[in-house]
Amino acid sequence: MPKVLIVDDDIDLLEGQKLFLEGKGYRVETAASMNEGLAKLKSFMPDIILADLMMEHYDTGFVFCKKVKDNPETKNVPIIMQTAASRETGFAIDIESPDKREWIKVDEIVAKPVQLDMLEGKIKQYLLK
């Protein structure tokens, strides 16, 4: 059973995505903050992480992802960032340029709202790699 960790400060979003993915046969753990997410990772090793960007601070998601990727135990876990703070809404988030990739350690950014079957499709892609 593939394992997913979702980190997002919106408890409804966590609930909806958890139920959906569980219904599709995943094992899902959720965390409502960066610290909760990091704590979960000590006992739960996911195959993929879904992370929000703006949580306690506007860039908490990036800090969280950097911590995950800097940790040798979790550095190979792919991360999909889902955020409503996308470029189309005026945020200069760009993981294409190399200098940004230096500190924005995510594998992909998707814009909220995410259609859940699309999200699952992305998860499958990463699990196949």
Added chain:
Amino acid sequence: MDEKLKVLVVDDEEGMREGIRRVLKKSGLQVDTAENGEEALDSLKKEIYDLALIDLQMPGINGFEVTEYINREIGSRTVVVIVSALATVEAAVEVTRHGAFDFLVKPFTPKDLLEVTGRALKQHELIREREKYLYELNSERNLSRQLINAMQEGVIVLNIKKKPVLMNPKAEFFLKKRYTENLEISDLFPDDTVKSAIDEVISSDESESKSRVMHAGSDEMMILFRIDLLLQDGEKKGVIVILTDVTDEWKAEKDKNRFVSMVAHELKSPLAAIINYINVIQTGMLDEKPEKIHEMLDRCKTRGDALLELIRDLLYINKREAGKVEKSIEKINLKEVIESQLDFFKVQAEKRGILLTLSAEHDEYIVNADRGDLDRIFMNLISNGIKYNRDNGSLTVKLNREKSFIEINVSDTGIGMKQEEMQNLFKEFYRVKNEKTSGISGTGLGLATVKRVLSSYNGHISVESVPDKGTTFTVQFPV
């Protein structure tokens, strides 16, 4: 001329001295005399003369030496006429070579004397006029320099070789550079943005100005550089760079963009949750658990309502900022306003066992304000005091009359905040986010709106908080 022109007569022959003195005095001049060169120099040191008539042959310091002294130390302020018996062309040339204006040959008639003196004084007047003109020209230059220095814009002039030749204090301030003659263009504009625009203007055949906006001095300052060709009689002489501080505009634009981005983010977040719930229901995976579906629909409704509230708040802020909110300022009793707000929240508070208390010594706390504004302030504060409270806690509103304002304390017994969490509390879309607040909905606009509304009355709001103990908001409303 009101003041008499002054003449110094230098001659070792007393008869000659006195003769000249009498003639000149009669024609309205003030005349001093000196017996020899030494005495002449003494007089010249003490007094400014318009004209000096100097005998050439004198014992001691001779006429040429006195003339040279005048030329060296006094200049054209004093016109010199040499008086001599040596009536040759060579002597005349020699005299002018030493800097004298004219030559008077002994013996001479009073008429000759007056003629030469008249010519000399005429010359003197011309010289004075020219000096005056030069002085005025100079002070006009000073004036334009003063104008340039007093400008709010920075001014830099580069010559055709792009070497800085002028920089006013404002430009020095903007670029954090002092003007010196060794300054090069690359010292002023280390990066290419402005330099390339200068190149374009200099090499262009049309005198079209170019503008660039970039940081200067620090990242906090934004400067508009306007580059114009400097032309003189149709010939390119260099460029003028005008620097305008556009930091305020830039910041306002940045704030606006940030606000719009945050609005988009805050609108999309609840939609994301709603759409995800609908996605789940649509799969049919919960068809066997209708109670779960109902739960989700309830949450969708709650989030939808919150979204609606947010949109209302946004529209209100927009209307208010545009000055389109109609206000009627009247005498209002704050106590009544707060009582009715507490009444409105009573049911919501009772559900969680929260006790609402109003503490006020007097019956009346009158302020001049718009009722809608006051409702908005206290609705937000009381609503927060309930939302962020603990179950079975309490919310106390205290009213106090002070000299120039009424102070209102809204205290809860809720989750409280850490110092660092309070820093941006009154900013749009800032919400304290931690485990304790994750289930509490809010638009992130409430306190920002309270602050905006209050400041339109010159009112003030502050906050004190202890984590896990509670928070007190203190409003000071001017009377």
